[in-house]
Amino acid sequence: MSVDDLRELYQEVILDHNKNPRNYGELSDANYTADGNNPLCGDRLTVYLKLDDNELVNEVTFTGKGCAISIASASMMTTVVKGKTVKQVNDLFDKFHKLCTGESDEAELDEFEDEIAKLRVMSGVRQFPMRVKCATLSWHAVEAAINKKDTATTE
Amino acid sequence: MNVALAKAESNHTTFNIEAIRREFPILNEASEKNSVHFLDSGASAQKPDYVLKKMDEMYRTGYANVHRGAYTLSQLATDAYEGARKTVATFLNAESVDEIIFTRSATGAINLVAGSFGRAFLEKGDEIIISEMEHHANIVPWQLLGEATGSKLKVVPVDQDGNLSIDTFQSMLTNKTKLVAVTHMSNVLGTIVPVRQIVELAHANGTAVMIDGAQGVVHSKVDVQELGADFYVFTGHKLYGPSGVGVLYGKKELLNKMPPYEGGGDMIEIVTFEKSTYRDAPTKFEAGTPPIVEAVGLAAAIEYIENIGQENIAIHEDNLLKFATSELQKIPGLSIFGLSEKKAGIISFNVEGIHSHDLSTILDSRGVSIRAGHHCAQPLMKKMGVEATARASLGLYNNKEDIVALAEGIKFAKELLT
Numbered sequence: 001m002s003v004d005d006l007r008e009l010y011q012e013v014i015l016d017h018n019k020n021p022r023n024y025g026e027l028s029d030a031n032y033t034a035d036g037n038n039p040l041c042g043d044r045l046t047v048y049l050k051l052d053d054n055e056l057v058n059e060v061t062f063t064g065k066g067c068a069i070s071i072a073s074a075s076m077m078t079t080v081v082k083g084k085t086v087k088q089v090n091d092l093f094d095k096f097h098k099l100c101t102g103e104s105d106e107a108e109l110d111e112f113e114d115e116i117a118k119l120r121v122m123s124g125v126r127q128f129p130m131r132v133k134c135a136t137l138s139w140h141a142v143e144a145a146i147n148k149k150d151t152a153t154t155e
Numbered sequence: 156m157n158v159a160l161a162k163a164e165s166n167h168t169t170f171n172i173e174a175i176r177r178e179f180p181i182l183n184e185a186s187e188k189n190s191v192h193f194l195d196s197g198a199s200a201q202k203p204d205y206v207l208k209k210m211d212e213m214y215r216t217g218y219a220n221v222h223r224g225a226y227t228l229s230q231l232a233t234d235a236y237e238g239a240r241k242t243v244a245t246f247l248n249a250e251s252v253d254e255i256i257f258t259r260s261a262t263g264a265i266n267l268v269a270g271s272f273g274r275a276f277l278e279k280g281d282e283i284i285i286s287e288m289e290h291h292a293n294i295v296p297w298q299l300l301g302e303a304t305g306s307k308l309k310v311v312p313v314d315q316d317g318n319l320s321i322d323t324f325q326s327m328l329t330n331k332t333k334l335v336a337v338t339h340m341s342n343v344l345g346t347i348v349p350v351r352q353i354v355e356l357a358h359a360n361g362t363a364v365m366i367d368g369a370q371g372v373v374h375s376k377v378d379v380q381e382l383g384a385d386f387y388v389f390t391g392h393k394l395y396g397p398s399g400v401g402v403l404y405g406k407k408e409l410l411n412k413m414p415p416y417e418g419g420g421d422m423i424e425i426v427t428f429e430k431s432t433y434r435d436a437p438t439k440f441e442a443g444t445p446p447i448v449e450a451v452g453l454a455a456a457i458e459y460i461e462n463i464g465q466e467n468i469a470i471h472e473d474n475l476l477k478f479a480t481s482e483l484q485k486i487p488g489l490s491i492f493g494l495s496e497k498k499a500g501i502i503s504f505n506v507e508g509i510h511s512h513d514l515s516t517i518l519d520s521r522g523v524s525i526r527a528g529h530h531c532a533q534p535l536m537k538k539m540g541v542e543a544t545a546r547a548s549l550g551l552y553n554n555k556e557d558i559v560a561l562a563e564g565i566k567f568a569k570e571l572l573t
Contacts, residue, residue, distance in 0.1 A: 006520040010513075010571055018572075041512050042529040042542045065542050067510035068572060128516060 009124035009131070010068065017072035022079055027061045035151045036064075036141030038133055043070050047141040055086040060142070067134050073122055074138030080115040086146045088112075093139045100135050102126040170467045176552050178203045191522040192557040197342055197370060197501050197548025198526050199392045202456075206396055209455035213448050221447055222421055222438075236447050239454035240437070246457045247387065247404055248378040254410065256403040256437040257450050261369040262292040264388035264403035265336070267440060268365050269296035271416040272386075272409070273334070279305030281333045284362075286311045286319050286348065287538055288341040291531040293367045297336060306333070313538070317344035317493035321352055328360040335364045339371025339387075343530045343546065344493025345476075345501030347375065354383045363409070369393055374472060374499035376465045379404050391449060395550075396456030400449035403440070410436035419443040460551070468551045472500045475549055479558045486565055488573075492539055500549040503530070506565060508573045511545035517568040523560050 027033075027048035036045045045064030052058050060081050062074045081089055092112050096119055098104035125131045137152075144152035176182050181201050182193065193201060213235060219228035221236045237252075244252040258264040273296075277283070283297050287310055297308050309332075311324045319337075328335075335357045340347050350366050357364045365386035368377060372389040379387050386405050392398040405413075415422060415433050419442030424432040433439045460468060479502055483489055488507035506514060511527035518525055526546040529536045536542065547561055 003520050006517060006571075009516070015572065040528060042533065042536065043512075044542070065510075067512035069513070131512075131516065134512065 005124070005127040009128060011121050011124065013121045014068065014072040014124075017075040018068040021062075021071055021075040023061045023075070023082075024063065025061050026063055027059055030059070030061075032145040032148070034141045034145035034149060036137045036144070037151060038066075038070070038137050040130075040133065041067070043067065043134070043137060045070065045074055045138050045141055047074075047138060047145055049081075049142065049145055051086070051146070057081055057084050057086075057089065062138055062141075066137065067131075069122075069125065069131055069134040070137045073135045076119060076122070077138045077142065080112075080118060081142060089142060089146060093143055096122075096139060097136055099123050100125050100132045170463070170471050172471070172552070172554050175463070176554070178205065179552050180204060180207070182552060192560045193524050194547040194549070194553065194557060194561060195524045195526050196373075196550030196553075197393070197546065199398065200373070200395045200550050201552065202395055202397070202452075203459050205459045206452050206455045210397065210448050210452040213451050218448065220444055232447060235451045236445065239450040242454035242457050243402055246377075246461070247402075248380050249404055250380060251407050253435070253437055254379075254404055254407050256405065256410075256440045257445050258388075258401040258403055258440075259399060259446060260401040261367065261388045261390035262296075262401070264386075264390075264401045265292055265365070265367065266296045267403055267416045268336075268386050268388070268405075269300045271413040271440070272363070273297075273300040273306070274303060275412075275414050277304045277306045277333050280331060281306045282309050282329060282331045283307070284309045284311060284324070284327055284332055284335045284337075286337045287313045288317065288319070288344055288346065288532065288535050289336075289338055290342050290367065290369070291533070292369075293336055293338060294534065310534075311337075313344070313346070313535075317341065317346040317495045317498070319346070319348055321349060321356070324353060325356050328356065328362060330360075332357075332360060332362045335362055336367065337364075338367040338369075339377075340368075340374060340499060340501075341493065341532075341535075342370050342501065343503050343532050343535055343544070344495065345498035345503075346493055346495040347371070347497040347499055349497075350384065351382055358383065370499075370501070374469060376469075385409055391453035391456065394453070394456050395459060396453035397449045400446040400453050402453070405436070407436065410440070413440075415439050415442070417442040421445075463551065469499070471551060472549050472553075475553055475555070475558065476500055476502070478555060479547065479549075479561070482558055482562045483565070486562065486569075488569070489565065492541075492544055501546065502548075503544040503546045505541060505544050506569065509568055511543045513572060514545050514565065514568050517571060518561065518564040521560060521564045521567065523557075523564045525561070 030048035032049040043066035047062045050059040060078045122135050125135045140152035179201050217231040219232045221233040240255045241252050243255045313319050354364045363385040366384045368387050368389040388403050391400040422439050422442040492503040515527035528543050
């Protein structure tokens with residue numbers, strides 16, 4: 001692994017989200033919540049969502065501690081998930097996961113062009129298979145929350 | 156040149172770090188994927204040529220199953236396997252070779268003690284004492300035992316520096332305490348635990364003692380007769396030997412009272428569908444085909460470190476630990492966990508504003524391998540008030556350059572992330 005790969009992983013945008021995470025904190029009127037655990041490193045996040053009657057995400061926040069990648073990814077997740085339907089969140093996660101593992105081709109990513117453009121900054125984790133779990137931890141938690149599971153692990 | 160030969164020829168015990176490093180192939184094949192500065196020997200150590208060749212040679216020229224065939228190859232393999240047992244017995248200064256049981260790992264050995272000794276001799280309300288700095292391998296088997304028998308776990312706390320209070324330990328011993336299971340050396344803090352004192356106090360209370368030597372045996376000379384512990388466990392792969400083999404030392408009279416742990420071939424005398432009878436230790440506890448070549452590889456690793464001299468290794472590692480501690484303490488925002496006066500080869504630390512996982516990735520880009528995370532010691536992490544730490548652990552092949560690379564890498568990470 002080279003220092004260039006490293007710069008790709010820790011881009012300014014990621015460092016900024018890590019230092020100043022967006023939508024950080026508990027959501028008192030959340031109706032969906034779940035924990036995300038990464039047993040490998042002990043990182044734990046909690047996500048809070050407020051869904052309306054049409055299964056639309058009105059609010060989403062998170063709390064927890066973790067590495068720069070997991071915190072930045074959680075922060076960015078909250079910015080793109082807000083305003084989406086449950087189905088859209090599931091689809092977006094699927095695409096984001098493929099982006100992180102390098103499985104995606106460009107055609108597949110068309111649907112959420114703006115969101116994917118934003119999230120593409122996380123794709124540096126492709127060079128670091130051990131860190132894909134960090135990038136997807138908060139997404140796993142969101143998926144667990146909207147599918148009414150208490151916890152998600154990256155295992 | 157082989158270190159052992161070099162020593163024999165020159166007949167002096169100078170610790171030649173450059174010669175030693177040349178004997179570990181992985182340290183000499185630096186590539187983008189390969190760590191030049193390997194500082195994770197506490198998780199698993201690299202292997203010297205001497206071990207690799209012994210194992211390769213056995214597979215090529217002397218391999219068959221053991222204790223079974225009436226043919227030359229099987230006899231050769233049996234001799235090598237039983238010879239390995241003898242090497243381990245001598246290494247630990249066990250009274251008898253029958254006190255050495257080969258397991259799959261240190262974890263396997265602890266589970267054997269829990270599953271056999273624990274289930275046979277512990278009852279509802281009985282107590283097991285462990286310490287706050289145990290590895291999960293020395294916590295979870297006792298919890299499983301507790302679920303099966305109703306026995307309870309009591310935990311001796313550690314102080315700020317990572318020391319265990321002997322007075323507190325003593326006060327926790329009761330007539331219900333049937334077993335004390337403590338680590339010889341903390342895999343997170345590096346603390347060397349006063350196990351000799353613990354054994355004395357426990358035995359005065361009529362309590363058996365198991366020592367987890369996974370780290371301890373690597374950094375200090377162990378004499379089980381002097382120590383007096385009833386059980387001592389360790390693993391091959393942290394001692395420069397192969398993975399897949401561990402050792403349980405147990406006092407003979409105790410082993411012979413214990414029921415079998417696993418059932419299978421080799422451990423039996425007579426099998427009928429109504430009932431089977433079992434052989435004595437160690438065979439009783441080695442059901443199925445054992446880790447044959449791995450045991451031989453472990454014996455080779457023991458020969459290797461004994462040729463260099465455990466005392467010499469300890470002095471080298473201690474010097475390096477002091478150097479590393481002082482270099483890391485110079486870095487602003489870096490705090491070290493575990494500053495016991497009695498510690499060896501391990502430094503856990505955190506850098507303000509940098510998660511250990513990020514630090515590990517950044518160090519890796521500079522050829523430095525360290526461990527990041529909870530080190531299979533989540534209760535200890537909780538006590539220290541952290542989710543994770545970075546950990547550099549030393550092996551006999553580490554040098555000052557490794558430490559300098561670590562310190563420089565941490566400074567680089569700080570520039571990048573903070």
